[in-house]
Amino acid sequence: MQTWLDLIPLAWPFLLKGALYTLGFALAAMVLGLALGFVVALLRIARVPVLAQLATIYVSAMRGTPLLVQIFVIYYGLPSVGVEFEPVTAGVLALTLNVAAYLSESMRGAITGVTIGQWQAGYSLGLSWWQTMRHVVAPQALRLAVPSLSNSLISLIKDTSLVSVITVTELMLATKEVIAQTFQPLPLYLAAAALYWLMSAAFERVQRWVESRLELAHQR
Amino acid sequence: MSIEIKQISKRFGQFQALNDINLDIQGGELLALLGPSGCGKTTLLRVIAGLETPDAGQILFHGEDATDTHVRERQVGFVFQHYALFRHMTVFENVAFGLRVRPKKTRPSEEAIKKKVHELLELVQLDWLADRYPAQLSGGQRQRIALARALAVEPRVLLLDEPFGALDTKVRKELRRWLRRLHDEMHITSVFVTHDQEEALEVADRVVVMNKGRIEQSGTPAEVYDAPATPFVYQFLGDVNLFHSRVHEGWAEVGGTRFAAPEAGDKAVIYVRPHEIDLARNASNDALAGIVTHVRLLGATVRLEVKTDAHEALEVELTRERYQAERWAVGDAVWLTPREARVYGA
Numbered sequence: 001m002q003t004w005l006d007l008i009p010l011a012w013p014f015l016l017k018g019a020l021y022t023l024g025f026a027l028a029a030m031v032l033g034l035a036l037g038f039v040v041a042l043l044r045i046a047r048v049p050v051l052a053q054l055a056t057i058y059v060s061a062m063r064g065t066p067l068l069v070q071i072f073v074i075y076y077g078l079p080s081v082g083v084e085f086e087p088v089t090a091g092v093l094a095l096t097l098n099v100a101a102y103l104s105e106s107m108r109g110a111i112t113g114v115t116i117g118q119w120q121a122g123y124s125l126g127l128s129w130w131q132t133m134r135h136v137v138a139p140q141a142l143r144l145a146v147p148s149l150s151n152s153l154i155s156l157i158k159d160t161s162l163v164s165v166i167t168v169t170e171l172m173l174a175t176k177e178v179i180a181q182t183f184q185p186l187p188l189y190l191a192a193a194a195l196y197w198l199m200s201a202a203f204e205r206v207q208r209w210v211e212s213r214l215e216l217a218h219q220r
Numbered sequence: 221m222s223i224e225i226k227q228i229s230k231r232f233g234q235f236q237a238l239n240d241i242n243l244d245i246q247g248g249e250l251l252a253l254l255g256p257s258g259c260g261k262t263t264l265l266r267v268i269a270g271l272e273t274p275d276a277g278q279i280l281f282h283g284e285d286a287t288d289t290h291v292r293e294r295q296v297g298f299v300f301q302h303y304a305l306f307r308h309m310t311v312f313e314n315v316a317f318g319l320r321v322r323p324k325k326t327r328p329s330e331e332a333i334k335k336k337v338h339e340l341l342e343l344v345q346l347d348w349l350a351d352r353y354p355a356q357l358s359g360g361q362r363q364r365i366a367l368a369r370a371l372a373v374e375p376r377v378l379l380l381d382e383p384f385g386a387l388d389t390k391v392r393k394e395l396r397r398w399l400r401r402l403h404d405e406m407h408i409t410s411v412f413v414t415h416d417q418e419e420a421l422e423v424a425d426r427v428v429v430m431n432k433g434r435i436e437q438s439g440t441p442a443e444v445y446d447a448p449a450t451p452f453v454y455q456f457l458g459d460v461n462l463f464h465s466r467v468h469e470g471w472a473e474v475g476g477t478r479f480a481a482p483e484a485g486d487k488a489v490i491y492v493r494p495h496e497i498d499l500a501r502n503a504s505n506d507a508l509a510g511i512v513t514h515v516r517l518l519g520a521t522v523r524l525e526v527k528t529d530a531h532e533a534l535e536v537e538l539t540r541e542r543y544q545a546e547r548w549a550v551g552d553a554v555w556l557t558p559r560e561a562r563v564y565g566a
Contacts, residue, residue: 117304120271123291124298125318125373135321139308 004187011178011188018174019195025088025160025170026199029095030153036096037103044104045111046129055104062101068162070094075166091163091170095156102152110145111137143214150207154200161196171195221282221376221409222247223268228277230263237263238274239433247282248407250400252424254414256456260433261413262301262381268411269379270294281376297370297408299380303362305354311365312350315340318373340368343402360391367399371406380412384419396423417457421445429453451564454491461497461534463490463558464566472563476506479561487566494523494537496560499546507555510534512548524548526556 043055062070075090085093114137122132164173175192179185223245230238238260245251253261266272268279270291279287286294306314313320315337319328328336341347344364354362363383370378383399384392400423403410414420420427421441428438429452437449448454465472465481465488472481472488481488500507513533514525522543524536536556538546548554 115304117300117302118306120291120298121300121304121306121369123271124269124296124370125321126292126295127318127321128292131321135317136306140306143308 003184007182007184007187010182011191014174014178015171015188015191015195018169018171018192019199021168021170021174022157022160022172022196023199025091025095025163025168026153026157028092029099029156029160032092032096033099033103033156034149036100037107040100040104041107041111042133044108059101059104062098063105067094067098067159068165070098071162071166087163087166087168090166091160091168095160095163098159099152099156102155103149106145106148106152107141109148110141113144114140143211146207146211146214150203154203157199157203158196223377223409223411224278224280224283225264225268226278226280228264228267228274228279230260230267230272230274236433238267241277241433241435243428243435243438245409245411247409250403250410250412250423250425252412252414252420252427253430254417254420254427254456255430255436256415258432259430261415261430264430265379265381265411265413268377269296269298271298295373295376297373297375297378299363299366299370299378299383301382301385303354303366305362305366305369307354309353310350311341311346311352311354311357312337314354314365315368315372318369336372337368340372343371344368358391359387360395363387363395367402371408376409378408378410380410382413382415384416385414392419399423421457429456431456448562451489451491454562454564459494459535459537461492461494461531463492463531463561464488465490474558474561475508475556477558479558479563481563481565483563483565485565488563489566490558490561490563492558492561494535495521496558497534497536498557498559499524499536499538499548500555500557501546501553503555504557507557508534510554510556512550512552512554515548515550522548524554526554528556 040055040059043051046052071090071094074094075085075087078084111133118136118140119132122136127135160170161172164170164176167173169177171192175188179188182188225241225243225245228238228241229236241260241264253264255261263272267274270286270289274287277287278285281294306317309317316333319333319336338347338350341350344367346361346364346368349357349361349365354365357365367380367383384395387395396419399412412423421444424441426438427441427444429436429444431452437444437453439447444453445457448457454460463474465474467481467486467488470480470482471478472490473479474490474492479490503509508528508530510526510528512524513527516523516525517540520540521537522540524538526534526536528534534556
């Protein structure tokens with residue numbers, strides 16, 4: 001136990017830095033993924049010709065292949081056709097593309113979950129499709145979508161560990177590097193797990209706050 | 221604004237919802253589309269609104285073809301059966317919304333919007349609920365807010381889909397009288413859909429009775445009630461007893477009572493409303509003999525169910541006073557004579 005405590009000053013800076021990278025990846029992919037996911041959901045809902053079909057294939061491919069394989073394809077595969085990314089860029093790109101597919105499905109479900117009457121009420125007041133989506137349907141869909149969006153976003157926080165395979169020193173790889181020096185896998189992996197949990201728990205707080213904000217307007 | 225509906229047809233798969241509908245709606249009229257579920261009345265209303273596209277035919281608004289005009293450009297106010305209020309907005313915002321989202325050029329100023337919304341909320345007598353959310357309101361209140369929201373954008377036509385369908389009887393009666401008064405003040409061309417004949421007869425200037433995608437009859441409440449054009453209209457507008465008869469030299473018979481049947485062939489169906497039958501305790505040659513099998517007290521009136529040789533259950537309605545004076549009871553022998561009847565060919 002004494003040796004575990006001795007690890008703290010040694011490992012702390014590395015793990016913290018790794019955790020910050022992890023957080024950065026997660027936040028970047030969250031923001032970009034929510035934006036891309038919304039666009040993908042809109043394309044499918046509005047049945048935009050060609051683009052809607054492409055969006056469907058995209059979602060199916062992203063959900064149907066392992067994230068690890070997607071990361072490998074982007075970082076190790078694409079350079080052979082002349083497309084090269086920095087590890088950080090490749091990581092954010094892979095995570096974004098992956099999480100956006102899941103998020104778009106949650107949003108699509110929530111948007112179709114808003115009754116057709118709301119659309120028609122919007123139209124009958126003279127609103128365009130986009131105005132109705134923006135002012136009437138999306139705000140109501142958001143509330144329906146939050147629990148399921150949060151699921152994907154919490155998964156995303158944990159999935160960032162996979163970008164350790166492309167030499168990005170995020171929390172997972174940082175932990176491995178400390179282990180390589182100290183030969184203490186159990187306490188260090190447990191510490192890494194604790195940090196992931198902490199970040200996820202913090203996100204759950206955010207989710208609860210958002211839900212309570214949205215709930216104000218939806219008392220039954 | 222007047223609306224002309226010309227040869228409108230609409231199918232949903234195998235189901236013919238509207239079959240060659242022709243109807244002129246006068247400017248400022250309050251018109252009821254009345255019929256049983258599945259008769260096409262709601263589809264017709266939605267076609268007028270532009271929420272459904274007809275397969276054939278034309279809709280003219282004030283003489284102009286509006287068939288291909290999108291609902292948002294038709295300037296119709298639509299009140300939905302289940303209100304379709306925006307649940308994430310307060311009552312005030314719901315009513316203001318149609319004005320708020322207008323492009324800058326045509327959008328009234330913030331003060332003008334406020335004034336207008338409060339006027340409308342006063343009109344529907346719910347100004348005190350402006351800050352509530354729809355979920356905090358009762359059904360009747362939601363319905364009135366939905367109406368205020370539809371009126372806010374100053375529509376040329378007001379369309380109401382079963383506006384009182386989801387409310388309890390007492391609120392429904394209050395609201396329909398209120399709608400009638402409101403229409404008398406505003407004179408906006410209005411069409412409402414209902415399956416409740418009482419509601420249609422009480423509120424509307426003109427009633428259009430629909431059945432199986434067609435118009436059976438169109439006329440003032442008095443016209444359709446007193447002179448139903450078809451057996452369907454007759455049956456739909458109230459309870460009815462049915463008698464079958466052969467026709468001899470232009471006359472049909474119920475018991476010994478004869479009714480003129482000029483248009484019928486050699487067989488006729490005779491419709492008699494429950495309150496158009498006289499009751500007697502004494503036998504007579506012309507009357508139908510029967511036995512009282514049930515007595516139902518319905519407030520101001522009383523219904524007797526009478527079994528005769530030819531009929532399981534004829535319904536006879538009488539006032540409470542007469543019922544009490546004559547003391548009818550289950551098991552009594554009774555002789556029935558129809559006072560009035562309508563005869564249709566069978």
